[in-house]
Amino acid sequence: AQRVTQPEKLLSVFKGAPVELKCNYSYSGSPELFWYVQYSRQRLQLLLRHISRESIKGFTADLNKGETSFHLKKPFAQEEDSAMYYCALNNGWGKLQFGAGTQVVVTP
Amino acid sequence: DAGVIQSPRHEVTEMGQEVTLRCKPISGHNSLFWYRQTMMRGLELLIYFNNNVPIDDSGMPEDRFSAKMPNASFSTLKIQPSEPRDSAVYFCASSRRRSTDTQYFGPGTRLTVL
Numbered sequence: 348a349q350r351v352t353q354p355e356k357l358l359s360v361f362k363g364a365p366v367e368l369k370c371n372y373s374y375s376g377s378p379e380l381f382w383y384v385q386y387s388r389q390r391l392q393l394l395l396r397h398i399s400r401e402s403i404k405g406f407t408a409d410l411n412k413g414e415t416s417f418h419l420k421k422p423f424a425q426e427e428d429s430a431m432y433y434c435a436l437n438n439g440w441g442k443l444q445f446g447a448g449t450q451v452v453v454t455p
Numbered sequence: 456d457a458g459v460i461q462s463p464r465h466e467v468t469e470m471g472q473e474v475t476l477r478c479k480p481i482s483g484h485n486s487l488f489w490y491r492q493t494m495m496r497g498l499e500l501l502i503y504f505n506n507n508v509p510i511d512d513s514g515m516p517e518d519r520f521s522a523k524m525p526n527a528s529f530s531t532l533k534i535q536p537s538e539p540r541d542s543a544v545y546f547c548a549s550s551r552r553r554s555t556d557t558q559y560f561g562p563g564t565r566l567t568v569l
Contacts, residue, residue, distance in 0.1 A: 376529070391498075391546065391560040433498065441486055441550070441560060442511060448489040 350438050351372050353446035358454055360424045368419040368449045370408075370434030380417040380438040382408055383445070386430045394432070404428070406439075424453045460563035461547050466566045473535040476564045479528055480549030488558060489522055489532050490546040498546075503528065537568045 350373040360366045372378055382394040395403045397410040397417060408419045417434060434446040458477040468474055480487045488503040502512040504524045512522070519538070524530040534541055544565050548558040 390562055391548075393557045396557075441503060441505070441552075442500055443488075444500070447497040 348440055349436065349444055351434050351444050351446040353432075353434055353449050355449045356447065357452070359452045360451070360455050362453055363423050364428055366421050366424040366428070366451065366453075368432050368434075368451065370446060371415045371418065371421065371454060372415050372434075372436050374415075374438070378410070378412075380408075381435045381437065381443070382406070382417075382419050383433045383435055384430050385433070389443060389453075391433070424451075426453050426455060429453045459547055459549055461561035461564050462547075463564060464562060465565045465567075467569065468537055469569050470534045471564060472568075473533065474537045474541075474566060474568075476545050476547075476566070478530045478534040478547030478561060480530070480547070481559055482528065484549035484551050484559075485527075486550045486556075486558075487524060487530050488548040488550075489530070490505065492544040492546060492552075492563070501532070511565055522553055532567075537566075538568070539568045542566055542568050 352371045354369055380397045383391050384394040385391045406419055406421045410415050410417050429452050431448050431450050433448045435443045437443055462477045486505050488500040492498045492502055499514055501514045502522045503510055507524045520534055522532045527539050546563045547561040547568045550556040550558045
């Protein structure tokens, strides 16, 4: 069965510290994975997708098929990174399955 | 472009009443998605359309929920009759194609059923 797991509901880090949001998935096919972010009072928006292999706002995420993971990382957290982050899996038919989300709070 | 537009932004109604949520996708987008967000269940896909045709409605919770897309620029999600457990934030999103394109989300409609 297709599943996206984000084990941490809340992640609190200090400004300047590294941050890693965990995402694990189960999917029988070739997965396409995304990270979406929702800043306070803003819309849910795409942060990055694994096929792009790019860094957005200092965030990177590497697809590890062996560990079925797509963890989101940033070496130095900033206060503006405080937001809700969702990992999502595209099943190839346009359907996105979202994880439960991780609330990130960056404190000065 | 104003992005995906949803109305109303907030809706408070009483149990048993009919509720209609509206969505205008981004012009030129071929796919439209309705999601529901609750604390208990997170973000769930209810239904999605491609070229105005419903492709998958397996996420629609029960017969009280229905969705239509009469044309490329408008979709509705209707709940009749509404129940308190329907209280949630309902998001509409659109994308260019069915498969892997980025989905652009609307601001959501916060529904409260008393």
